[in-house]
Amino acid sequence: MMAKTKQVYSSISKHEKRNFWIYISPWIIGFLAFTAIPFFSSLALSFMQWDIITPPKWVGFDNYKELMEDKIYFWNALRNTIFYALVGVPLSVTLGLLLSIMLSKEIKGINAFRIIFYLPAVFGGVAVLMLWSYLLYPGTGNGDAGLINAALGWFGIEGPGWSQSEFWSKPAVILVGLWGVGGSMMIWLPALAGVPKELLEAAEIDGASRWRKFWSVSFPLITPAIFFQVTMGIIGSFQIFMEPKIMPGNQKAWTDSLMVNLFDNAFTFYKMGYASAIAWILFIMIMVLTVINLVVSKRWVYYESN
Amino acid sequence: MSQTNSEVISQVQINQKASTRSKLPKIILRSLRYLVLTVIAAALLLPLVWTISASLKPSSEIFSVPIQWIPSEFKWDNYSRVLSIFPMFQYSANTLIITISAIIGQVLSSVCVAYGFARFRHPLANVVFLLVLATMMIPGQVTMIPQFLMFKEFGWINTYLPLIVPNFFAAAINIFLLRQFIMGIPKELDESAKMDGCSSFGILTRIIAPMCKPIIITIMIWTFNANWNDFMGPLIYLNDPDKFTLQLGIYSLNAGQQGITDYGMMFAATLLALIPTLLLFAVGQKYFMSGIKLGGALKG
Numbered sequence: 171m172m173a174k175t176k177q178v179y180s181s182i183s184k185h186e187k188r189n190f191w192i193y194i195s196p197w198i199i200g201f202l203a204f205t206a207i208p209f210f211s212s213l214a215l216s217f218m219q220w221d222i223i224t225p226p227k228w229v230g231f232d233n234y235k236e237l238m239e240d241k242i243y244f245w246n247a248l249r250n251t252i253f254y255a256l257v258g259v260p261l262s263v264t265l266g267l268l269l270s271i272m273l274s275k276e277i278k279g280i281n282a283f284r285i286i287f288y289l290p291a292v293f294g295g296v297a298v299l300m301l302w303s304y305l306l307y308p309g310t311g312n313g314d315a316g317l318i319n320a321a322l323g324w325f326g327i328e329g330p331g332w333s334q335s336e337f338w339s340k341p342a343v344i345l346v347g348l349w350g351v352g353g354s355m356m357i358w359l360p361a362l363a364g365v366p367k368e369l370l371e372a373a374e375i376d377g378a379s380r381w382r383k384f385w386s387v388s389f390p391l392i393t394p395a396i397f398f399q400v401t402m403g404i405i406g407s408f409q410i411f412m413e414p415k416i417m418p419g420n421q422k423a424w425t426d427s428l429m430v431n432l433f434d435n436a437f438t439f440y441k442m443g444y445a446s447a448i449a450w451i452l453f454i455m456i457m458v459l460t461v462i463n464l465v466v467s468k469r470w471v472y473y474e475s476n
Numbered sequence: 477m478s479q480t481n482s483e484v485i486s487q488v489q490i491n492q493k494a495s496t497r498s499k500l501p502k503i504i505l506r507s508l509r510y511l512v513l514t515v516i517a518a519a520l521l522l523p524l525v526w527t528i529s530a531s532l533k534p535s536s537e538i539f540s541v542p543i544q545w546i547p548s549e550f551k552w553d554n555y556s557r558v559l560s561i562f563p564m565f566q567y568s569a570n571t572l573i574i575t576i577s578a579i580i581g582q583v584l585s586s587v588c589v590a591y592g593f594a595r596f597r598h599p600l601a602n603v604v605f606l607l608v609l610a611t612m613m614i615p616g617q618v619t620m621i622p623q624f625l626m627f628k629e630f631g632w633i634n635t636y637l638p639l640i641v642p643n644f645f646a647a648a649i650n651i652f653l654l655r656q657f658i659m660g661i662p663k664e665l666d667e668s669a670k671m672d673g674c675s676s677f678g679i680l681t682r683i684i685a686p687m688c689k690p691i692i693i694t695i696m697i698w699t700f701n702a703n704w705n706d707f708m709g710p711l712i713y714l715n716d717p718d719k720f721t722l723q724l725g726i727y728s729l730n731a732g733q734q735g736i737t738d739y740g741m742m743f744a745a746t747l748l749a750l751i752p753t754l755l756l757f758a759v760g761q762k763y764f765m766s767g768i769k770l771g772g773a774l775k776g
Contacts, residue, residue: 182597189676190601193592196585197608200645205611208622215621222625272513277506286517288765289524292757295705296723297749300730304530304739305523307539314539317526323541349520356765409615412707416727429617436621437712446621453618460613 215446222440233447244448246423247431250340254410254427258344259403263396266351270358271384284355291353296416302346303417306332318345339419346413354399361395362388393471401463408456428452531555531743538739554740555748562745566718567725568752574639574721575703581643582650582699583692589646590654591680595666605655612648624712638713639706643699650695657691658684693763697756704753722749 191198216233220226237244273284307316308331311323319329330338365388373383411429419425428448436445525545530538531554533547558564593605627638661684669679685692710724720728726749730742757764 182599186596187598190592190596190598193596193676193680194589194604196644197589197646197651200585200642201607201611203626204623204642204645205614205619208619208626209614211622211625212618222628269516272509272516275509277509283513283517284765285761286520289757290520292701292753292764293750294701294753295749296707296727296730297746300726300742301523301527301746304743305526309539309541311541313541315541316539317523317543320541320543321522349523352520405615409617416707416730432617433708436624442621442625449617449621453615456615457613 212446212449215443216450218443218446220442222442226443229443233444234451236444237447237451242423243426243431244428247426247428250414250424250426251408251410251428253340254344255404255407257341258347258407259400261344262348262351262354263399263403265348266354266399267358267392267396269352270355270362273355274359274362287352288355289352291350294350296412299346299412299416302342302349303333306342306345306417308332308334333417333419333425336419336421336424339424342419343410343413343417343425346417357395357399358392361392365391390472394473397463397467397471401460404459404463405456408452408459527743527747531740531747533740535739538743551740554744557738558741558745558748562729563725564722564745564748567720567722570636570719571704571721571723574636575700577636577640578643578703579696579699581640581645582647582695585644585646586650586654586695587685587688587692588680590651590658591684593651593655594658595663595676595679595684608648608651612652620712627713633713634716634719635713636719639703639709650698653695654688654691657688661687690763690766693760694766697760697763700756701753 215226217228217230218226219229219232269287273280273287305317307314307319308329309315309319310328311320311326315323315329316332318332322329332342333339369387369391370383373387378386409429410427411433414425414427414430415433417425429452432445432448432452435441435448526543529545529547532550532552533544534549534551537544537547593601593608598604623638623642627633630637632638665683666679669683674682705723706721707723707727710721711727714720714724717725717728726745729745
């Protein structure tokens with residue numbers, strides 16, 4: 171095997187090897203300039219104190235120690251961020267999958283539905299988040315209210331205070347993301363379409379119920395997509411920034427995420443070292459979670475090659 | 477949607493089987509599906525309808541309950557007022573400069589790099605490709621601060637360069653998608669072009685790139701969306717209001733308007749900002765929703 175590989179490699183012409191490097195050179199340069207060097211600089215920075223104006227000073231683990239003791243900003247932001255991950259990710263994965271299952275059958279008019287469900291995901295950015303801070307305008311179904319509370323009023327439900335309430339300000343942030351959950355169709359639909367029809371038919375002939383067909387046939391086959399969505403969801407929710415920045419709760423602390431914390435320290439207070447330490451804590455948490463996720467996935471994610 | 481004969485036959489058999497069980501549940505189930513879909517679709521569209529209606533109302537009517545869907549008087553001047561006090565066109569033009577440059581950069585560099593990975597052998601190719609995939613795991617905030625310091629050193633603050641230049645160095649996800657696609661293109665095409673005296677660069681531009689069109693369009697749309705909606709980048713790098721992007725402009729309009737409650741105008745601005753995205757979606761709807769298949773994609 172080894173010998174064979176060697177033989178294959180030695181048969182590659184110098185010319186071909188050179189072409190390989192030439193064509194991938196844009197990536198190599200970008201990797202060094204925008205990923206590798208910044209990556210290690212950021213680690214080094216996290217052990218320094220630097221306000222950009224005066225020269226940087228090596229402070230060892232001081233930034234990390236300071237962070238660990240910062241209950242008001244860091245721990246609070248960490249708690250909020252974990253809330254976004256713990257509540258937001260399962261909700262968006264489940265809802266996205268449910269919607270996509272409903273949209274997976276080729277029935278009449280399905281394309282129109284797919285477009286409508288996908289549309290909110292297309293609208294991104296500041297405008298939409300601002301729009302949502304108005305849609306979530308507190309007030310009841312009887313008085314001045316945003317659309318959401320007015321709509322809840324139609325069903326006799328008294329809407330919560332959303333951004334005006336400590337408890338509801340975080341769910342408000344998550345709710346906005348759920349409006350765009352249709353965007354995940356582009357992962358779910360191909361996964362669902364990839365489930366072989368023959369398997370489903372065979373199960374049906376064996377008298378399997380709808381639920382049973384999904385659970386025993388489709389579900390195992392779409393576990394790679396579920397794994398992907400959970401992983402990306404966790405990574406995304408740890409980096410949540412725009413939502414808490416643009417539609418913050420009445421008190422900023424209610425909704426602030428780690429990313430907002432990082433941004434404020436870096437670009438408002440110019441505490442580059444301290445902010446880099448936050449970045450590294452975020453990075454390590456994301457890495458640990460991804461690895462745990464990866465290890466656990468071996469138990470439930472099904473790949474056809476196995 | 478072309479079904480083979482045997483598929484049709486088995487479908488018929490199943491239908492017969494189901495219909496012998498009972499006919500009613502199927503009809504009920506189907507109408508239930510439409511009902512649920514319609515209700516959700518309506519709920520998803522409601523915010524948009526509400527905003528359109530709000531953008532045409534006098535401010536006093538916007539939050540009144542019960543909701544008045546048709547404004548008592550149509551305030552079209554909400555729109556003209558936005559355009560007169562808010563440099564909508566300038567901000568859009570600024571954003572467009574960044575977005576178009578980013579698209580050009582991503583497409584050129586990604587196609588080139590993906591071609592390198594897909595068509596040229598090298599003992600280190602697999603290792604380097606793994607490195608490409610590994611970079612997808614590094615979240616942006618880790619590299620953000622040193623990048624900022626670097627661009628500051630270059631004197632690029634308050635220019636579009638920090639938002640444009642990195643796009644010319646191929647994003648990992650685009651390399652990945654294009655490489656998969658190129659590997660599916662028969663190598664014989666390359667070979668015959670080579671026979672005709674085509675250089676590797678000629679093969680890339682005349683054969684490979686044109687065949688990658690669907691993926692390239694998808695990448696263009698993703699890049700458009702990411703840059704058009706980008707908020708943090710402009711927030712970090714731009715501080716001259718003349719250079720603001722649309723997102724930053726709307727943000728500052730809102731931030732500067734604390735206490736002033738000209739909501740009708742706000743909603744008009746919000747809707748105007750969404751129009752370009754909506755237009756692009758209408759045109760490229762098929763590509764917008766083009767999916768990623770994960771199962772086979774992970775196999776080299």
